[in-house]
Amino acid sequence: MKCEICHEADAAAVIHVKKDGEDRELYVCKACAAKSRHKKKNPNPKPNGEGAPSLEFGDGEEPPEFVKNLVEATLGFMKGVVESEQNSRTCPACKTTWEQAKESGHLGCPNCWKAFAKNIRANFLSGQYGPKHVGSMPPTVTGEASRAYLERELKAAVAREDFKRAAALKRLIDALGGKEGQ
Amino acid sequence: MSARRGPNSQFQATHVVTGGSMCLYRNDQDRRFGTDDQHVITELWELPSDIPDAYTRLEAAERRLAAEHVFAWHPEFGYLSPFPDHCGTGLHVWAEFHLEGLNLIGDLQPVRAGIEAMRMTFHGVDADGIHNAGHIFRIWNNATLGLPERKLVRRVMRTFEDLVTQELYARQMLIEDTPRIFEDSIMRALAILRSARLLSPWELFDLLSPIRLAANMGYIAGITGSEVISLMAAQAKKPDLPPPQSIADERRRDNRDAALADRINKRFARVEFTF
Numbered sequence: 001m002k003c004e005i006c007h008e009a010d011a012a013a014v015i016h017v018k019k020d021g022e023d024r025e026l027y028v029c030k031a032c033a034a035k036s037r038h039k040k041k042n043p044n045p046k047p048n049g050e051g052a053p054s055l056e057f058g059d060g061e062e063p064p065e066f067v068k069n070l071v072e073a074t075l076g077f078m079k080g081v082v083e084s085e086q087n088s089r090t091c092p093a094c095k096t097t098w099e100q101a102k103e104s105g106h107l108g109c110p111n112c113w114k115a116f117a118k119n120i121r122a123n124f125l126s127g128q129y130g131p132k133h134v135g136s137m138p139p140t141v142t143g144e145a146s147r148a149y150l151e152r153e154l155k156a157a158v159a160r161e162d163f164k165r166a167a168a169l170k171r172l173i174d175a176l177g178g179k180e181g182q
Numbered sequence: 183m184s185a186r187r188g189p190n191s192q193f194q195a196t197h198v199v200t201g202g203s204m205c206l207y208r209n210d211q212d213r214r215f216g217t218d219d220q221h222v223i224t225e226l227w228e229l230p231s232d233i234p235d236a237y238t239r240l241e242a243a244e245r246r247l248a249a250e251h252v253f254a255w256h257p258e259f260g261y262l263s264p265f266p267d268h269c270g271t272g273l274h275v276w277a278e279f280h281l282e283g284l285n286l287i288g289d290l291q292p293v294r295a296g297i298e299a300m301r302m303t304f305h306g307v308d309a310d311g312i313h314n315a316g317h318i319f320r321i322w323n324n325a326t327l328g329l330p331e332r333k334l335v336r337r338v339m340r341t342f343e344d345l346v347t348q349e350l351y352a353r354q355m356l357i358e359d360t361p362r363i364f365e366d367s368i369m370r371a372l373a374i375l376r377s378a379r380l381l382s383p384w385e386l387f388d389l390l391s392p393i394r395l396a397a398n399m400g401y402i403a404g405i406t407g408s409e410v411i412s413l414m415a416a417q418a419k420k421p422d423l424p425p426p427q428s429i430a431d432e433r434r435r436d437n438r439d440a441a442l443a444d445r446i447n448k449r450f451a452r453v454e455f456t457f
Contacts, residue, residue: 107265131327134329171251
């Protein structure tokens with residue numbers, strides 16, 4: 001009887017293989033039997049691809065263990081990269097890093113909220129009633145702070161030399177920006 | 183022993199909630215965050231039903247402040263503060279509750295869990311190794327994002343009102359269904375206050391809690407509820423001594439506790455439980 005793998009030498013051994021989900025017995029020559037044993041002992045792929053485990057698996061079939069490990073390791077690595085990128089994020093206005101802010105529980109300036117928005121959403125907002133502000137808005141946003149009124153107040157503040165109030169009013173007028181005539 | 187009504191009205195909300203405050207936190211847009219620069223607008227209230235009116239006053243004060251400042255604001259996060267978990271409306275409503283009745287009938291833990299599930303902080307006073315001393319709790323809303331101010335105010339008011347009702351029910355249950363537990367806690371506290379030879383300020387604070395309950399319900403003669411409250415407040419103001427490092431430290435602590443015990447023994451010698 002010829003070897004069922006190489007079809008050249010005489011069969012001298014029996015090996016058990018799994019093919020299409022079925023256990024099969026193969027009658028093989030000594031050389032092919034040795035190769036098969038070597039494959040079992042050394043599943044790591046060689047540079048020339050010899051002895052590499054098959055990457056093919058059918059629908060509903062579990063992927064091989066090494067594929068699962070590889071996927072997990074890659075995902076873990078990617079997560080680490082994303083986390084370290086997030087932690088090293090820095091506020092361009094006050095130079096506070098996210099790591100510093102997280103450790104102290106204290107942000108550096110209003111701009112930090114914009115710079116760390118993703119991190120804040122992920123780490124701090126789970127205990128809130130909702131994900132977004134739905135309450136009142138400052139008059140500078142709603143346009144309620146009338147430019148004409150503020151300018152009148154500014155003139156009056158300058159006239160009575162109340163420069164602190166004048167500076168505050170000037171800031172408000174600047175914040176209104178292009179909303180001329182409101 | 184059957185339960186009798188005391189001479190004073192026993193079930194008053196003012197005996198449970200000793201008032202509270204509400205604060206709006208605002209920060210300037212063009213300044214770095216620092217604790218000194220934060221604007222804090224505060225209003226006080228006496229009963230939970232006063233909370234909406236207090237908010238109206240707070241709103242007016244905020245409008246006046248807004249005429250002079252540009253507040254840090256973000257369309258998604260609302261009013262910005264230095265603390266990443268404080269944003270949105272920036273509105274916190276605080277209250278102080280005396281929950282001795284709930285403690286004595288054993289319902290304090292479920293009530294606490296319920297309050298915490300409503301995103302509120304429930305904070306007792308811990309000192310000198312005594313947890314939740316005096317069963318006085320400070321409660322405030324943790325969450326400030328995702329609800330408009332008026333809705334938040336109504337929700338907090340309802341929660342506080344429910345808590346007051348729960349405590350008043352507990353007090354009623356205590357004298358009607360479990361008078362022995364009520365008597366036991368008062369008699370024990372009185373016995374220690376009359377005869378202890380050493381009393382630390384925080385132990386005294388804890389012992390005065392059932393006395394305050396009985397005084398509020400009119401079952402104590404010889405001391406008024408308001409005197410008990412001021413005695414408790416005086417103890418709360420005393421700083422904790424650090425753990426004794428030497429014999430001299432221990433002696434100093436003992437001397438303080440002995441002087442306090444002597445004063446309290448004298449004050450409570452003629453205080454009677456009249457249940």
